[in-house]
Amino acid sequence: MSEHLSRQVRSRPSDRGRATPYKLVVLGSDTGEIVRAAGGLVVDSIRAGWHVEVYLESAGDDRALHVLGVSGRAMPTTFDYDVAWPDAVFFAAGLPERNVGVGKLITDAIRRRRTDLAKWDDKPVSDHRSGTVIEHRLSSAALAFKQHAMTASGMPAHAAPVEAFHSALRRPGDIPPPLPRA
Template sequence: MTMFEADDLRADPRRGTGVRTSREVLRSYDLTVIAADVDGTVAAAGGWLCDRVRAGWQVTVLVPPGSDVRALTILGVHTEPTESATDALEHPAAAIAVDARVLRRDDELRRAVLGVVDAGHIEVTVWGESALFGSDGRFDAVRHRLSTAARAFKAGAMRAPGGSVAWPPTEEFVSTALWYPPDGADLVPVAGR
């Protein structure tokens, strides 16, 4: 993650790019994704990840060591094998996305993610069944409508070896309050929830 102090912005050639999370810090558009496995990530969040890459975000998916990452590569994301995703939260990106299956089995990671939520400066998005966040008032049910390009790339990724799950034109998540402009948000509230 790249962080700049407010005084440093005058000298930075990328001045003005990024997500302002406070008056002092400008975070670059980085999304760190903590995946239980490649196929589940592509099936549940592949279109959203692809659309974020296409919108200029740096998306890095942390995968279990030895994972076949070809399907994620088709989506345009970077991958990194990791034994402990908790370490990635020491210097978090502007946004974090996590598979609920990882949170259910890793108490340390769940506590770290909730600590990030409590700090209130970083978007946290979770996909999959998670009773832990379903009743947490800090999370809202949101959905992402896949672009035509994301649908095509996701279809290509799903045909990659091991990928055979059917997918809808939207992907649903729970997410903390969004801090980007409402006209540019890619995650929109789900009505009636």
């Protein structure tokens, strides 16, 4: 887990007891996207003792996620966290607009002000005009596992040593409303 992010999470009060591990939720369209965008973060978070949950819009071959140390779950229609609220949620840009449940999760997290939110997209970091860029520098183990996971997903095994995320969401108005169900 990036030093900046873990330091930020530790500084906030938690709703849980001290023995409860931090929780990271990662939301993406498919296995390949998760591996490419956040595979190193997933590995480093697990190695740091975090509980990591991965949710996918489309189910697929889970082998690449197993290489990272997690299993993919189908994206639920609603996220019900009650007491065990995530400490961090990382998600694909555009997902809150496509999925009502994700949009509500992000909005609820913003209102709670205890959850770090970050998104990834295909835009270069320089294209983002506002917000904070979070760069997660992969450990050598995370880089190796990510490269193997990329191979398992059928991608070239050329992983960058840094994963970039954008944390520009400050209030519920920053997120467009989810699309109505058809």
